[in-house]
Each structure stands twice: as structure tokens, then as C-alpha cells.
Amino acid sequence: MSKKFWYSLMAVLILTAVVLSACGGAATQAPAEATQPPAQGGKEVEVFSWWTGGGEAAGLEAMIKVFNTKYPDIKFINAAVAGGAGTNARAVLATRLQSGDPPDSWQGHAGQELIGTYVAGGQIQPLNDLYESEGWLKVMPETLIPLISQDGKIYSVPVNIHRANVLWYNPKILEENKIAVPTTVDEWFAAMDKLKAAGVTPLALGEQWTKMHLLETVLLGTLGAEKYNGLWNGTTDWGSAEVKTALENFQKAMTYANTDSASLSWQDAAQLVVNGDAAFNVMGDWAEGYFRELGKKPRVDYGWAPVPGTVGVFQFLSDSFVLAVGAPDPEAAVAWLKVAGSKEGQEAFNPVKGSICARTDCDKSLFGEYLQSAMDDWASNVVVGSLTHGVVANDSWKSEIDTALGLFVSNGDLAAFQTALVNACKASGPCK
């Protein structure tokens, strides 16, 4: 046997493997028949989430307890996988869905993250009937429903609500520098100028996603609710002068931030405020749960207000659950969704997790001071969605915005940033 023989044998083997797998890849597109009967011994429901640690896990356990009392014959399988805001979890879920092995129900950020990904992929079912029969339309804010629907179909059951547009501040620092809590962007900049001159770090900022969080609140604060919504439905032009002003405001806000932002997590950054090392921090209201765990007192060690320019607007994000197409046990899955949307379920979950109910009829006395004020706002404010946390833009669009933002943070080229945002909307958003 000659050398040539071996070389050609190897070449053939490799080619066969490559070709076979390429065909295999194409052939496995059809979802596998995943409707295997549940294991003997009755019904079970597998629920996939990223609530694995701290208050989230405890809240989920509390909700599971409610489920177990209501449906003692259904076994609850908690398939939670952690990962910073669900990133690992989402990769696992994507892999499972593509192998035709969906869990019965899974967690997702309400809004376009779910719609753009799973509705577009034909992986989840509309839940309008459930909303009708459970009377949820009456107890959830009217402005919320369109944000979690597509073409009139509602696709998820929101369990909790977090607010993104919160300005956290250190009351002592503001008092010492005789600064009133700013309500407009201009007041905010003036306050931060004063703080800077006094040698205080005006704004605490962390790693890249916290910058995106700042960006979305500044966009909202500069454009107002209506034009902000327009960014996501295609009626506000990303290339317009107003957006440019908003981006300039964002750029200016960043100049007030601590110099080591790139090396801080959101926790580290939020901690600067309660430690007295910085005056302001823009972060979602899970920061409040963190301050409490640090043993800090509301109104004494930290204060809160809507991000300047967003008074009267509630920029929300929500964890919600869906019903899988091809769920191994759809009945059990619906039972879980009923609990997730119920007053009892949400009252069990939210006080422990440190968020408010998506329903507006939860018992206020279960919640702490901050959350009570958030409940009032949730019931009365204009509701808009968060970008960073998956409400207003689909995943592809958000990831393009993230890349554009990353480039802007490192090179500071505002014109290029705006062009990249325009292109991102064209490539993955509704812009034409």
C-alpha cells in the first residue's frame, strides 16, 4: 500500500464526514417528535428559569410551594440554570429547543426578547384564552399588554416587574453639597458639575451592560416616552437630530463617571453610592434588594427618584413564563402558568425576590417602602420597556446595539455610533 493510498483514504473519510454532517444538519431541521409521555407515576411539569440564587431562588421556591398545594398530583421539575441575566441559561435553552427537547415552560424577559426569538421561531403558543379565563386583562396595566403581544396575541405571563429608570443617590452627599434631587437632564448635569467641582465622583458606573442601561434611560429622559417608543416601532428616526442630542447627553453623562467603570460590576458600582464614594447611580430597582442585603437603610443611606427627565414614566422589565409548542405535558404547563399569573403566586414570589407584582392588585403591606412607591407608580405611570433587559428590541438588534456601544465606549466617535445605530435598526429592527 502506498503512501498515496493513505492520504486519499483520509481525504475521503474527512469529506464524507463533512458532507454527511452538512446534510444531517439540514435534515434535522424538523422538530423531533418530542411528545413523549411523561414518566410513569403521573404528570410532571418541567420549568426552565435562571432563578438559582438568593432571593430569586427563594421566591421561586415559594411559588413552587403554592403550585404544589394547588396541584398536588403534578410533579414540579425545577430546571434552573444560572448565568449573568440568564446568558448561560439561554444558550442551554436554545440548544434544547433546537434538539427538539423543549421544557414545558420557560422564563424569558417579557417583550421582544421573547417575541423576536421564540414567537419568530414558532416555539411558543399564544395565551389569550388563558388571559380571558383567568381575568388577567383586568388586573394587569393596560399599557403593558401591547408590549408583550404580537398581532393581538399575548405570548407570556409576567410574574414580576422591575423598574429600570431609577436614579439612586446618596442623601448625605446631596445634602452636604446643597443639591436638590434633579428632575430634568439639565438639572442633573448642573448638579453633577457642582459635585465634580467639590471633588466628589458624581456618577457611579460599571461594566458595559450598565452603560447600556444608562444609555436607555438617557434616551428616554431626553426624548420622552412617546418618541422613545418610536425608536422601537420605527416611527422615531435613529438618525435624527433629537437622537443625536440624546446621544450627546449620554456621552456627557459618561464624563461624570468613575474612571474605573470598566472593572466594576453593577454591584461594585451601586456600592459606591451607599459607601459615600459617589453621588448617583442609574440602575434597575434590584439594586434596592442589594442595598438591603448590605444592611443599608432606605432614605438614610440611599434615596431614589426617577432618572431625570423620566418623571411619570415607568420603564419596566419583567420575567415571564411561556407555553412551549410541543410541550411534553401542555396541561401541566398551563397549570403552572395559572399559578405564575395568580395573585397568590405573585404575592409569594415578589416580596422575597424584591420586585413588584405584574398584577396591580397585590397586597401592598407585604412590601417594603421602596417597593410600595414602585407599586403606586406601576399602577399610575406611563409604561415603557427597557432595552437592556429585553423588552423593546429583539435579541439580534440588541446585540448589534451592544456592539456599537462597545465601540463607542472605546473610541468616543459619536457620529459613527449614531450611524451604527441607524444600521442596526435597519438590519434587525423595524426601520426600512
Added chain:
Amino acid sequence: MKTKSLRTGKNWLYGPLIFMSIFYLLPMYVMLVTGFKPFEEVDLKTMWALPRHIAFDNYVEAFRHLAPSLRNSFVMVIPATIISSFLGSINGYVLAKWKFKGADVIFPLILFGMFIPYQSILIPLVQFMKSVNLTGIPGLILTHVIYGIPITTLTFRNYYASLPQELIEAARIDGASMLGVYRWILLPISIPSFVVVLIWQFTSAWNDFLFAVVLTGNTQWPITVALNNMAGSQIIAWNVQMAGSLLAALPTLLVYLFLGQYFLRGLLAGSLKG
């Protein structure tokens, strides 16, 4: 004594060794003390400070989370480590000393597999494993064995390649078969290579998160998934996390201690004479 002749007058080496030890210990010190701190004491500014009280709460809590997965990890890691090390050793032996025609092509081809970015092949991997009905821990073991082949083969082949050919020829003249040479000549002197390969395979299988999380269900998750799950998606208690990661690393540390004894000298010298 051979070791003595090497040792004389080398005490100055403790200087650089201790200096390097400090470099290795600094981060571990931070992990250890953070593991003893209550949540509100975890602060960048005070990371060098000792905890105000010594409390084992975090370690206890972490252990409570990790303990149920411990068995899964052992059941998965031990076979995965041993099988892939032996496969690598056999492959290395053949590809270094019994080159059939084409062996020099096969070796780089196997080796190249090491560079495959695992994240990019998760989907076909899971689809394939489902289609052959190999999920759960057996599937995970197989995956670790297979993706371990390139690195184990590399290590053994390069080690065996450095051994003189006369060693094998001498044994052949004495009538040993091909496998006999492996069993009686090469295996005994490849203990140090086994040590490094076992260390690698144990560590990577023990610390693997990616394959485990997509190939196994929640009752079969190994310790890394449990460790990851101790962190929530928003607030992360780094004190418990660090305590947990030290606990999770203990079995690996024991393996290092145990295998470390077998960094033996002079194995080859003896066999050359024989």
C-alpha cells in the same frame, strides 16, 4: 544518593520559590478571606482585610448547595479521566513507535481537534447524542473521553517519541509482542506522563460546565453546575461563591497531592539497563 548530589548548595533556590509562592498565594488569600466574610463586609476597599469574625456560615451554605452533585461529579469524572488517558497512551504509543503508513497524517488530524471551539458545536453534539440515545451521564462521559483524546494523545506521543527506539527493539529481540512491549516496557516508565495527563483530564472534566449543562438533566448535574447555580442572575454573593469554589476545588487538590508523588525520577535509567 542521586538526589543528594543534585541538592547540595541549592538552598538559595528557596528565595525565588518563596517569591513565586507569594504570587500564587495572593489571589487565594483574597478568596479565602472573602469566603469567611458576611455579605455586607464584601467590599473592594477592604478586600485585604481579615474578616471581623471567623464564621463558617458561607462554607456550610456552599456545601449544602454542592453536596447533592458531588456523587454525579465523581461518577462522571473518574471513568472519563481514566478511559481517555489510556486511549491517549495507546494512541501515543502506536503513533510514535508503530507508525503504520499514514500515522503521521492521523496524528495532526487528531491533534487539530483540540482547537475546536466547543461552544460552536453544542447543537450538533446534542442532536447527535439524542439521536444515538446517549444522554445523561454516560453521554457526558463519552463526550469528555472523545474531546480528551487530542490532548492525551499529544502528550503521550511526544513523550514516547523522545524515548530511544533501541528500547523497543531490544524488547522485540527478546520476543515481546507489540502489546507486550507496551505493557512491560513503556507503561511502567510512562508514569510521569500519566500523572500530567490524569491531572489535565481530571481538572477539565471536573471543571467543565458547558457540556454538563447541555447534556445532563437537573438530577445529574455535576458540581460545576451547582456552583454556578449558587449565583443568581442579579445579586451575586461573592463570599458564598468563593467559599463554594474553594470547596469544589478540594477533590482536585487531593488528586494533585496524590498524583504528585509520582513525579518520579530515573524510571527510564532502570529500564535501559534491563
Added chain:
Amino acid sequence: MFKNKDRYLSFLLVLPSILAVMIFIYGFIGWSIRVSLSKWKGLTPNFEWAGLKNYIDLFSDPRFMVDIRNTVIFTVVFVVGCIVVGFLLAVMLDQGLKGEAFFRTLFLFPMAISFIVTGVVWRWLMNPATGSRMSGLNLLFSYLNLDFLINNWHTTPTWGIAAVALAAIWQMSGYTMALYLAGLRSIPLELREAAQIDGASELQIYRYVILPILTPVTLSVLIILGHISLKVFDLIIAMAGKQLALDVPAIYMWQTTFDGLFYARGAAIATLLLISVAVLIVPYMWFTLRSEKQL
């Protein structure tokens, strides 16, 4: 001297590995290449042909350019650092000092700890804040009056990735040491003694006797470290979050695939990584195999 039977036996022995590698490595690489030539975006597989578009787009993608720069810097610093540190440690430990087991285990230990946690510890250690908020290594240096060492670590523009490589060196140099130590221990003492009798100094022995024997070990080390540096992922995420200044192809691939659902683009990045490895490693391998034959 090979009998036919042995030839077949030897082939049979490696056949299972070859088959496994064919399916699990080349089969899946094939799948990945096919995806990279498609228009797959979103959760539903879409194998519609797109030609080389994904590749062409990547080369005009400013983010990918940053990734290439970062990978090159990281790989060079990491591989060179690990080899130098690992080899020196191995030589020191090879002298038969008391306490060898302690040092050996200590140097190996970082490898056992989850990258996610060590990444966070290094992020804390390398915090670049100044003034009253100074902490970590910078605070230590200032305390020891080594102010000239104070720097911005991984937040330094362009070269920040080298600081991440330092953390990776901390984690992986112990294993490099183990590989070299195993190699050193397999060198017959007689060889050293013979060289000593010939009047060679200790340094000369290492340079002219030991280093050449260790060449195959160095080759293993290079390849093992190289593959780690191309795949490094958790460590960077833990140290830096997902930020562009410290982005590498492995992170871009993960983010674009699983966060952005650009499956085709992710597969194109994976394929480019593999091609770059092939371009660098394969000729080197061939050269080494050839030079082995001439021995």
C-alpha cells in the same frame, strides 16, 4: 522489522479514536462550516446558501478587528509567560529540595479553581481606582513603596488584554511546570553526570543537554497553551464583563450566537479560528514530524 500482524493491530488500536474524531470533531466542524455559509439568523435553522458573505462581513467588522488584535497579544503574552515561568519552576523543583510537594501542589492549585471565580478575584486585585478608593494590587504596591508598579491593569487601552493574560498565567503556569517536571524527571541522570564529567557547567547542561531532549515536551506545551488561549472565555467575562476593549473571538462567537442569534456569523468566527490554527500549527507539525524522522 514490523510484522504484518503488528501493522494491522496498531491500526486497529487507534481506529476507535479515529472514528470518534471523525464524527465528533470533523463531522461537527463540517456542520459548523455549512452553517457559516448559510443565512441562519434567529432560533429556526436556516441553511439557505449565503456563500462567503459572513466571512466578508467579519473582515469589515471593527469588532472582529479588535478581537484579532486582542487574541494575538493575549496568546503571545500568555504562552511566553507560561513557558518561562513554568520551565523555571520545574527546573527549581527538579533539584530535589525539601518541600517540593508543597510548592508543586501550590503552583498547580490555581488550575483547579473555577475560572469564573478566579476572574473575579483578579478583577478585584487589578482595580485601577486611585486616591481614597485605591485597592487591590495597586494599594499593595503603594503600601510597599513600589509606586512605579501602580497601573491601570486590564483597563489600559490596547494593552489591557495583557493584564488578563497575567491572570491566565497565574492559573495555567502550574500545569506547564508539571509538564516540564515530568519531562525533566524522565531524563536519565546518567546523561547529566556524563556531561558533568566532561566539565560542563550547570547552565551548559541545561542549554545543550536538557533543553534539546525536552523539545517534544515544549511542543506539547505550545499546543496545549495555544489552544487554551484561543478558547479563553470565562476568565475574560469574569474579569471584564462583556466589553469590547477586552473582546476576543470566543466571546464574540458566544455573544453573537446565543445572545444575538446570528448563528451563521458565530459559525464563521469558529471556522476562522480553526483556519488560523491550521495555518499556524499544521506546517509546524509537519516540520517537527519530518525532523523527528531524520533523528
